[in-house]
Amino acid sequence: GQSLEQPSEVTAVEGAIVQINCTYQTSGFYGLSWYQQHDGGAPTFLSYNALDGLEETGRFSSFLSRSDSYGYLLLQELQMKDSASYFCAVRSLDSNYQLIWGAGTKLIIKP
Amino acid sequence: DGGITQSPKYLFRKEGQNVTLSCEQNLNHDAMYWYRQDPGQGLRLIYYSQIVNDFQKGDIAEGYSVSREKKESFPLTVTSAQKNPTAFYLCASTPLREETEAFFGQGTRLTVV
Numbered sequence: 526g527q528s529l530e531q532p533s534e535v536t537a538v539e540g541a542i543v544q545i546n547c548t549y550q551t552s553g554f555y556g557l558s559w560y561q562q563h564d565g566g567a568p569t570f571l572s573y574n575a576l577d578g579l580e581e582t583g584r585f586s587s588f589l590s591r592s593d594s595y596g597y598l599l600l601q602e603l604q605m606k607d608s609a610s611y612f613c614a615v616r617s618l619d620s621n622y623q624l625i626w627g628a629g630t631k632l633i634i635k636p
Numbered sequence: 637d638g639g640i641t642q643s644p645k646y647l648f649r650k651e652g653q654n655v656t657l658s659c660e661q662n663l664n665h666d667a668m669y670w671y672r673q674d675p676g677q678g679l680r681l682i683y684y685s686q687i688v689n690d691f692q693k694g695d696i697a698e699g700y701s702v703s704r705e706k707k708e709s710f711p712l713t714v715t716s717a718q719k720n721p722t723a724f725y726l727c728a729s730t731p732l733r734e735e736t737e738a739f740f741g742q743g744t745r746l747t748v749v
Binding site for chain 2: 529533556558565566567568569570573575612614616621623624626627628629
């Protein structure tokens with residue numbers, strides 16, 4: 526079957542760096558996406574990795590290792606507005622290319 | 637501005653009632669999706685549609701129905717057969733089936749009273 530695991534909650538300090546990990550199990554892996562969701566809001570797309578390595582977009586970076594079935598989202602220079610839930614999602618042949626979502630990581634930022 | 641509009645934002649359903657959630661997009665996207673989100677959980681796919689007049693069941697389609705008569709519109713009906721409908725419902729779209737970025741509406745929070 527398919528599954529994704531990510532920590533349920535991460536706490537960090539404003540201005541610091543935090544890493545949110547995601548491990549997945551699936552066949553016919555196609556790509557790993559990251560989304561941000563503020564309480565009561567809609568998910569918004571952050572990044573997508575199909576190949577191994579690091580993708581950087583401003584303060585956010587995402588990494589993928591296909592051989593380890595592992596990825597992470599790295600948030601730098603944390604701001605209070607980054608307090609949100611972060612979801613990893615996998616697209617695979619198993620899911621007929623539809624996104625399969627992790628349960629989300631709630632990021633708590635302290636001043 | 638282009639985007640996805642879901643309505644209503646809040647919806648209350650009595651036991652045994654069918655209710656319909658609206659989703660309209662003006663992004664000219666081919667594929668549209670309905671997800672259900674429960675507290676502390678990820679998104680679960682209910683139905684998706686890649687072209688007009690065609691749709692596919694997702695992982696939790698039981699108790700739900702959809703239609704795709706127009707490219708812009710993908711309404712979801714929560715039927716009385718859905719025994720636990722209280723949840724946050726999200727509609728999304730992508731230009732093509734395998735596009736990496738999904739665009740979401742603001743969601744409808746459905747509560748059974």
